Amino acid sequence: MKEILGGKGANLAEMRTLGINVPPGFTISTEACRLYYEEGKKINAEVKKQADVKLAELEKKMGKKLGDANDPLLVSVRSGAAASMPGMMDTILNLGLNDKSIIGLAEKTGNARFAWDSYRRLIQMFGDVVMEVEHSEFEHILETVKDTKGAKFDTDLTAEDLKEIVTQYKAIIKKVKGVDFPQDPIKQMYMAVNAVFNSWNNYRAIRYREINNIKGLIGTAINIQAMVFGNLGDDSGTGVCFTRNPSTGEAKFYGEYLMNAQGEDVVAGIRTPLAVSALEKQNPKIYKELVTVCNKVEKHYKDMQDMEFTIQQGKLYILQARSGKRTAAAAVRIAVDMVKEKAITLETAILRIDPNQLNQLLHKQLDPISVNKAEVITQGLPASPGAAVGEIVFTAVEASEKAKKGLDVILVRTETSPEDIDGMHCSKGILTARGGMTSHAAVVARGMGTCCVAGCSDIIIDEKAKTLTIKTKGITLKSGDSISLDGSTGKVYEGKLNTQDPELSGYFGTLMSWSDKFRKIGVRTNADTPHDAEVAKKFGAEGIGLCRTEHMFFEGERIKAVREMILASDLEARKKALAKIYPYQKGDFAGLFRVMEGNAVTIRLLDAPLHEFLPKEKKDIEELSKEMGVDVKTLNAKIEDLHEFNPMLGHRGCRLAITYPEIYDMQAEAIIDAAIEVTKGVGGKKVKGVVPEIMIPIIATTKEFTILKNRIVEIVDRKIKASKLKITYKIGTMIEVPRAALIADKIVEAGAEFFSFGTNDLTQMGVGLSRDDAGKFLKEYVAQDIFANDPFEVLDQEGVGELIRIAIKKGRGIKKDLKIGICGEHGGEPKTVEFCHREGFTYVSCSPFRVPIARLAAAQAVVREKAKAKK
Ligand code: PEP
Ligand code: MG
Numbered sequence: 001m002k003e004i005l006g007g008k009g010a011n012l013a014e015m016r017t018l019g020i021n022v023p024p025g026f027t028i029s030t031e032a033c034r035l036y037y038e039e040g041k042k043i044n045a046e047v048k049k050q051a052d053v054k055l056a057e058l059e060k061k062m063g064k065k066l067g068d069a070n071d072p073l074l075v076s077v078r079s080g081a082a083a084s085m086p087g088m089m090d091t092i093l094n095l096g097l098n099d100k101s102i103i104g105l106a107e108k109t110g111n112a113r114f115a116w117d118s119y120r121r122l123i124q125m126f127g128d129v130v131m132e133v134e135h136s137e138f139e140h141i142l143e144t145v146k147d148t149k150g151a152k153f154d155t156d157l158t159a160e161d162l163k164e165i166v167t168q169y170k171a172i173i174k175k176v177k178g179v180d181f182p183q184d185p186i187k188q189m190y191m192a193v194n195a196v197f198n199s200w201n202n203y204r205a206i207r208y209r210e211i212n213n214i215k216g217l218i219g220t221a222i223n224i225q226a227m228v229f230g231n232l233g234d235d236s237g238t239g240v241c242f243t244r245n246p247s248t249g250e251a252k253f254y255g256e257y258l259m260n261a262q263g264e265d266v267v268a269g270i271r272t273p274l275a276v277s278a279l280e281k282q283n284p285k286i287y288k289e290l291v292t293v294c295n296k297v298e299k300h301y302k303d304m305q306d307m308e309f310t311i312q313q314g315k316l317y318i319l320q321a322r323s324g325k326r327t328a329a330a331a332v333r334i335a336v337d338m339v340k341e342k343a344i345t346l347e348t349a350i351l352r353i354d355p356n357q358l359n360q361l362l363h364k365q366l367d368p369i370s371v372n373k374a375e376v377i378t379q380g381l382p383a384s385p386g387a388a389v390g391e392i393v394f395t396a397v398e399a400s401e402k403a404k405k406g407l408d409v410i411l412v413r414t415e416t417s418p419e420d421i422d423g424m425h426c427s428k429g430i431l432t433a434r435g436g437m438t439s440h441a442a443v444v445a446r447g448m449g450t451c452c453v454a455g456c457s458d459i460i461i462d463e464k465a466k467t468l469t470i471k472t473k474g475i476t477l478k479s480g481d482s483i484s485l486d487g488s489t490g491k492v493y494e495g496k497l498n499t500q501d502p503e504l505s506g507y508f509g510t511l512m513s514w515s516d517k518f519r520k521i522g523v524r525t526n527a528d529t530p531h532d533a534e535v536a537k538k539f540g541a542e543g544i545g546l547c548r549t550e551h552m553f554f555e556g557e558r559i560k561a562v563r564e565m566i567l568a569s570d571l572e573a574r575k576k577a578l579a580k581i582y583p584y585q586k587g588d589f590a591g592l593f594r595v596m597e598g599n600a601v602t603i604r605l606l607d608a609p610l611h612e613f614l615p616k617e618k619k620d621i622e623e624l625s626k627e628m629g630v631d632v633k634t635l636n637a638k639i640e641d642l643h644e645f646n647p648m649l650g651h652r653g654c655r656l657a658i659t660y661p662e663i664y665d666m667q668a669e670a671i672i673d674a675a676i677e678v679t680k681g682v683g684g685k686k687v688k689g690v691v692p693e694i695m696i697p698i699i700a701t702t703k704e705f706t707i708l709k710n711r712i713v714e715i716v717d718r719k720i721k722a723s724k725l726k727i728t729y730k731i732g733t734m735i736e737v738p739r740a741a742l743i744a745d746k747i748v749e750a751g752a753e754f755f756s757f758g759t760n761d762l763t764q765m766g767v768g769l770s771r772d773d774a775g776k777f778l779k780e781y782v783a784q785d786i787f788a789n790d791p792f793e794v795l796d797q798e799g800v801g802e803l804i805r806i807a808i809k810k811g812r813g814i815k816k817d818l819k820i821g822i823c824g825e826h827g828g829e830p831k832t833v834e835f836c837h838r839e840g841f842t843y844v845s846c847s848p849f850r851v852p853i854a855r856l857a858a859a860q861a862v863v864r865e866k867a868k869a870k871k
Contacts, residue, residue, distance in 0.1 A: 004029045006221030008080030011321060018300055020293055022318050024061050025075070025225030026054035028193065030082065033219025036197045043193060055189075055224070062226050067185025071108045072101035074118070074227040077192040079199060081220040084322075088208045089220055090129045090199040092192045094122035094227060098183040106159075109232055116162035117154075118229075123169040123181055126188065130195040133176045141168045189224070196222050210785070228317045230310040231262045237311045238263050241276050241290070243298040246306070246326045249333025249507070253277075253291055255307075263308065263319075289316050297321045302344050303352075304334050328353075328360035333507045339514075346514055347863045353511065355830040355853040355860070359385045359488060361508055362539070362849050363451070366486050367498035374484070374493040378470045380431070380456025381775065382490040383442035385849070387499045388429020388451040389484045392477055394463050396423020403427065410483055412468055414461050415772075416441040418612045421554040424450065429485040431492065433459045436775025437793050443760075443825065444551070446847040447526055449535060451487035455775045512540060512855055519858035521836060522843030524600065525851055526823055528552060530591035536848035540855055543600035544592060545756065545845020546695075546823035549585070549667060550608035558584045559613065560627070566610050567630060567638055571662065578666040585667060589674035589692075590684065598689035602756065602821075602845075603671055604734065605664045607697040609652040611642035648764060648771065653698020653736075657708055668694065668712040669719065676723045693730045695756060700737040702750045709751050730754055732819070736761035741803040745810035748818060755811055756845070757804055759824030759832075763791050766800045792825065795832040801839075808839060821845055830857035837861035 001010040009027035016022055028051060035044040059065050064073035074096040079089035097105065097119045106115035124142075127133045142154070145165050151157050157165075173181050182188050199205060200220045209215070230238030239257025244250060256273035259282070280287040290309060293316070298305050306324030310317045326334065335349040344352075363386030390408035393399045396419070399411045403426035411427040413420065415434040424430055424444055429451040432441045436455055445452030460469045466479035475494070477483065484497040524545035525536035529552075533544060553562045558581060565577035592601050614635075615621050621639070625632045644650035657664040675690045677683060694712060699705050709731050720727050732754030735741050741762070744755070764771045769778075771792065781787050787796070795801060811818045821843045826832040828850025836844050837858055846854050 002082045003217075004031060004221070006030060006080035006082055006223075007084055007322075008078065008320065009221045009223050012223060012225075014300070015297065015318060015321060018296060020297065020318050021316060023226045023228045024058055025223060026051070026058060027080075028222040028224070030217070030219045030221045033197050033200055033221070036194075037201075037219065041194075041198070043190065043197075048190070051193075051224075058224075058226065066189065067096040067098055067101045068104060069100040070104040072096050072104055072185075074105075075189065076223075076225050076227055077189065077196055078223045078225070079196045079220045080223055081200070082217055083209075083212075083214045085205060085208050085212075085214070088199075088205040089202070090196050092122070092125050092129055092195070094118045095126075095188050095192055096185045097122050098185065098188075100183075101185070111232060112159040113162065114229070114231055116159045116166060117157075120162050120165050120169065123166060123173070126192070127169065127173050127181065129199075130191050131173060131177055131179075131181075133173055137172050137176065138169060141165060141172065193222055193224075196220065213788075228310045228312045228319075229262070230258075230312065231260055232313055234260050235311070235314045236260055239273070239276060239279075239309055241294060241307050241309065242304060242324050243294045243307070244304045244324075244330070244334055246304070246324050246330055249326065249330035249337070251334075251337055253294060257309075259311075263310070283311075286311055286314070286316055293318060299343065302338070302348070304330075328357040329507075331357060332361070332511050336507045336510050346518075347867075349511070350515060350518060350856070350859050350863050353856060355833075355857040358508075358853050358856060359849070362502050362852065363387070363449070363487070364499050364501055365488075366484060366493075367500050370497040371486075371493070374495065374497055376491045377473055377475055377483075377494045378456055378458045378492045380453040380458075380490045380492070381437055381442070382486075382488050383437055383439070383454035384430075384445035384450060384452035385488040386429075386449070386451035387484065387486055387497075388427075389482070389496050389499060390428045391480050391482055392468060393423075393427070394461065394466050394468075394479060396420040398479070399423035399427045410485060412459075412461060413441070414463075415439060416444070417616075418550065418554055418608060419559075419615065421551065422556070424448070429453070429487065431456060431459075431483075431485060433457060433461055434775075435772060436778065437790060437825070439772055439775070445487075446825075446849065447528065447532060447551075449532075449847070449849045451485050453485050453487060453490050453492060456490070456492065457776075508852075512852055515855045515859035516540070517859075518862045519837075519855060520862055521833070521841055521858045522821075523851055523854045523858060524602075524821065524843050524845040525848050526827070526845055527592070527848060529588070530595050532848055533592055533595040536851055537595060539848055539851040541848065541851045542843070543596060543602075545600075545602050545821050545827070545843060547592060547601065547603045549604060549606055550612075552585065552588050553581070553606075553608075553613060562613050563624065563628065565663075566613055566642075567628065567635070574660065575662055578662055582666050582670050585670035586674045586677075589671050590678050593674060593678040593690045593692075594684055594687055597687055598691075600691065600693055602693040602695050602732075602754075602823075603667075604695040604697050605654075605667050606656060607653045609642070609644060609647045609650055610656065611639065611644065611647070614639050614642065648761075654696050654704050654708055655698060657696075658704060661708070661711055664696075664708060665711060665715060668715045672716045672719045672727070672729065675727055675729070676719065676725060679725055679727060680723075691728050691730065693732060693754060695732050695734055695754075697734045697758065698736055698761070699733045699747065700739045702743065702746045705733055705747055705752060706750045730819075732756065734758040734761075734823070735804075735807050736765070738762070738766050738803055741807035743810075744807035745814050748811045748814040752811075752818075753815075754819035754821070754842075755807065756821040756823045757807075759795055759800065759804075759822055759826045760792065762803060762824065763796065763800050766803050767791055767796060789831075794829055795826040795835060797831075797835050801835060805839060812840075819843075828854045830854075830860070833857035834861040834864070837865070 005027050032047040066073045076093045078091045102119045106112040124138045128135045230236045237259035241255025245254045255276035258273050304324045305321045307321045308319040335352045338344045339349045366387040390410040393409045402409045408428045410429045412431045432454045442454045469476045482496045484493040524543040525541035526546040527533040561580035568574035678687045730753040733752045736758035819842045823845040827844040828846025
């Protein structure tokens with residue numbers, strides 16, 4: 001019905017069939033709009049004939065004639081397409097008023113001020129929308145009359161003042177257009193119909209459809225309805241209500257109203273509206289009727305409704321009902337309550353919540369009241385959700401020092417690098433000037449659950465002077481000044497805003513358990529520390545899909561040993577340094593195995609290029625030279641030697657181990673020794689069923705995989721044999737290089753037991769976009785619809801997805817039960833989760849705070865698939 005009558009028309013018709021008192025009227029279909037355009041912007045003759053008949057019926061029902069001189073029927077002409085396009089098309093109210101019927105209306109209502117105000121509004125709207133006289137011409141007249149009469153608000157104008165405005169309005173139309181404001185009510189109505197049809201193709205409506213991907217509609221419908229007025233005296237009023245509380249979801253009628261007022265008065269804020277509960281005392285009969293109607297409409301639509309009502313001289317009219325917008329907390333509570341009330345099915349409840357909205361529930365948020373009062377000083381990318389409030393610091397060292405003193409700090413950097421890890425860890429939030437959604441800062445912050453605003457190109461950081469300048473505002477802040485970040489919107493505020501804690505209420509838990517019943521795909525997490533793993537487990541992670549071991553190399557003392565390994569002049573020296581790193585690694589792995597209690601733990605061997613572990617700044621290089629007893633010249637030579645022009649395509653991942661195999665040897669030893677110790681219960685609790693999954697990154701060729709796998713197998717098997725335990729393990733590969741996707745069958749033949757798609761690199765190399773630089777221009781690509789979304793956020797299913805499909809087909813062609821996962825940033829993105837479900841993935845893996853989003857998205861994928869199969 002919506003396709004033909006538009007959303008509003010269908011809704012009104014449906015409410016009428018429910019016996020709800022909506023102002024009588026009729027709808028001209030979207031089909032008529034199509035004909036209008038086909039016939040050269042003319043109202044089709046048959047359409048006009050039918051509209052004339054319907055108008056006559058409406059007049060009969062109302063016992064009044066449109067624009068009658070003694071007791072006029074007034075109508076509204078409103079647009080309404082099948083898809084909601086709020087405010088994009090035109091509407092005209094009070095049609096039917098002219099120089100004669102205004103007198104009749106004033107007399108009939110006994111309210112001359114009301115009548116003249118209605119006429120003034122009609123001429124203003126009609127003049128602007130239909131006759132295309134600049135809106136400002138009318139505003140100018142209104143303001144001038146208000147000034148000369150000393151009126152502060154429109155409501156201070158008398159009937160006489162409004163009469164004068166009407167005269168001036170008519171004169172300006174005549175002056176600008178050379179014609180009079182039409183006095184014939186029928187002519188007014190059809191001119192309005194023409195204008196609304198034209199508004200279907202105005203610039204903003206076309207852009208709105210483009211932006212919101214609204215396609216395949218034939219035009220707008222038009223609703224012509226008898227006007228009802230809430231400003232006819234103290235027995236009239238108007239209001240907005242929700243059938244449940246839109247911010248908490250509580251099943252309690254909620255809303256606001258004003259007596260003797262029009263809809264726009266409620267919104268304009270001149271008078272303070274009353275809570276709808278006050279209506280119960282003021283007019284119990286109407287209140288009871290309103291509650292009954294609201295319950296009926298909610299029951300019918302099976303969802304919380306946002307409704308507009310008007311009381312005209314003691315009679316209640318419903319002007320509009322639609323599904324109400326709500327917060328995440330309300331969405332979850334309403335869905336769960338409605339299942340319990342048997343109003344909706346479990347499937348409907350699961351589909352009703354936007355998985356991304358759950359983000360609101362999982363993190364600390366800025367308090368909306370203090371946000372309203374605060375000023376946004378700049379905006380970057382919403383890289384990691386949540387809120388952060390604290391003092392600005394410019395270096396990781398300063399962050400650590402101040403955090404140790406108990407201060408809340410926000411680390412502000414041009415971009416972060418792995419050596420900032422400690423400082424990032426103890427900061428409440430991170431703000432960077434460069435980098436996109438998969439920049440180092442963004443990825444690490446999301447993993448830690450720390451709020452991050454990245455790529456804020458509006459700021460200039462002077463690390464030396466310890467200042468941060470906001471270019472567009474010309475504001476300079478210094479170290480110690482406070483700012484507040486909103487990682488969900490990318491907005492930055494000056495000063496300290498209040499925050500509120502996340503509420504993982506019982507409703508949320510219920511929704512999650514329902515999701516788990518439906519979903520078929522596993523949900524793991526990307527976690528590098530036992531703490532992150534613990535957080536993810538609380539959110540429902542069923543294992544670790546990616547542990548990035550390089551992140552373990554930076555903390556505290558271990559970075560020294562790592563640097564010693566890099567600077568070692570020969571194999572012996574390198575092995576000596578690696579032996580120092582080994583106990584740290586073993587301890588980390590054991591911690592992860594213990595947290596995950598026998599669930600899968602996938603450990604990726606070292607991926608980062610070695611230069612990332614060496615300092616860049618002169619001061620830091622000098623410090624390191626002293627610390628390590630290596631002269632600055634040698635140190636600089638090594639840094640120079642490791643420098644790469646394209647590090648992302650350089651000496652990283654398995655390529656490191658092809659040249660320095662002893663690095664992976666040490667890691668393999670640490671993994672299996674940790675598994676043995678945890679199985680035996682050495683140094684902590686005993687865990688059953690530990691199955692390490694050892695993952696090799698950046699594989700491009702079968703030979704790389706074979707060489708490295710053979711070394712790992714030799715070490716691991718030898719250790720297991722010596723332990724006399726029955727421990728199983730798996731060796732698999734990441735699929736990040738397009739070449740690996742294309743030869744996936746051969747990689748399985750070479751012994752890969754699982755694949756994990758590293759879609760960050762697969763996107764980088766598959767689309768040829770630099771992860772660190774593309775943020776600068778991708779926004780424009782999305783704006784021009786070259787990409788529907790940023791391909792580093794939402795998987796490019798057409799291109800990168802095809803590489804994945806090829807790899808799965810080839811891999812499973814050799815090993816039917818090959819485990820397949822995804823661990824790029826896309827693993828927690830709802831559309832990508834649905835793709836993974838469809839393509840038969842075993843699991844998705846994402847940062848801890850996205851685990852609930854993935855669980856819900858995975859359930860939705862199943863529900864949608866079933867619904868599609870039924871059709
Ligand atoms: C990837 O490339 O998708 C991945 C998970 O690895 P990283 O982001 O560490 O390169
Ligand atoms: Mg990668």
